[in-house]
Amino acid sequence: MARILLGDDDEELTQLLQEYLHNHGVQCDCVHDGEAVLQQLKAVSNDASASSAYDLLVLDIMMPKIDGLSVLRQLPTISDIPVIMLTAKGEEIDRIIGLELGADDYITKPCNPRELLARINAVIKRTNAVHSEHTLLPDSRLHLDQTQRLCQIDGIDLHVTGTEFDLLVALLRQKGEVVSKSSLSENVLQRELQPFDRSLDVHVSRLRKKLQPFHDEPIKAIRGKGYQLVL
Incomplete structure (x- = not known):
């Protein structure tokens, strides 16, 4: 329980x-x-x-x-x-x-x-959520340990919330591609994207600030489409 x-x-x-x-x-x-x-x-x-x-x-x-x-x-x-x-x-x-x-x-x-x-x-x-896999995608500076839900970038520990971790997983799995807001909302926030709901945007903004010491524009916002991880 x-x-x-x-x-x-x-x-x-x-x-x-x-x-x-x-x-x-x-x-x-x-x-x-x-x-x-x-x-x-x-x-x-x-x-x-x-x-x-x-x-x-x-x-x-x-x-x-x-x-x-x-x-x-x-x-x-x-x-x-x-x-x-x-x-x-x-x-x-x-x-x-x-x-x-x-x-x-x-x-x-x-x-x-x-x-x-x-x-x-x-x-x-x-x-x-606990997965048996130990996620380290090729050519990425990000290392996400899904078992321990830990994040590292260039070998440096990065403190992220549970929601931010799941955002990183979703974006990293499609690195270089634009991931729609509706997909991120459904897969990360577990609900359909609603008009005027800024929750996803705030989570992405907070995550972007944590990544900016390592890259000037780690997550791009593609107007009308979604977000793209470029780190």
């Missing part, structure tokens, strides 16, 4: 989601402010027991004590747990900032429990 941490100050909503997720095979622990989220993750990171580990964090942006975006900023020093943000409808800037800070996905409130479950399963599936 997957285990997640849900941080949201709406106790009625969290109880509803907790019951729904439990009935669909997901154990859900709930806390109601940003400070409690960080404390809970710190406690789990100090616990050597594998049974205590969380597979994913669902994080509301608007929370007391410490808001969700501030939690995201502090998260890398505590855990590499994947994150789905809960954002208010219409608050696009919060979604973009959250994705830039390393969140894997988002869903707007009020959320449909069934859609949230689908997003949770998709992110966990991507994060836990």
Whole structure:
């Protein structure tokens, strides 16, 4: 059974989601402010027991004590747990900032429990994907170890999120070719590309910045078509 941490100050909503997720095979622990989220993750990171580990964090942006975006900023020093943000409808800037800070996905409130479950399963599936192959494509400076989900460029370790890793795999497998946004959305984000959804673009932009010390333009945006890895 997957285990997640849900941080949201709406106790009625969290109880509803907790019951729904439990009935669909997901154990859900709930806390109601940003400070409690960080404390809970710190406690789990100090616990050597594998049974205590969380597979994913669902994080509301608007929370007391410490808001969700501030939690995201502090998260890398505590855990590499994947994150789905809960954002208010219409608050696009919060979604973009959250994705830039390393969140894997988002869903707007009020959320449909069934859609949230689908997003949770998709992110966990991507994060836990383990392949027997040890990927090193010819003539590439990038070395992607799919077993350990580690990335190196020119022998230097590169920290990437789970979503960024999967983007690299998809782009590297078709290096030099233009990969459509719809293909990347379906294969990496596990959903159809929607009009005005900038999630994929933000993930690519964040990944491009990490690669730029090694190449001026590592990922080209081909207008109206998609993205091309040229590194």
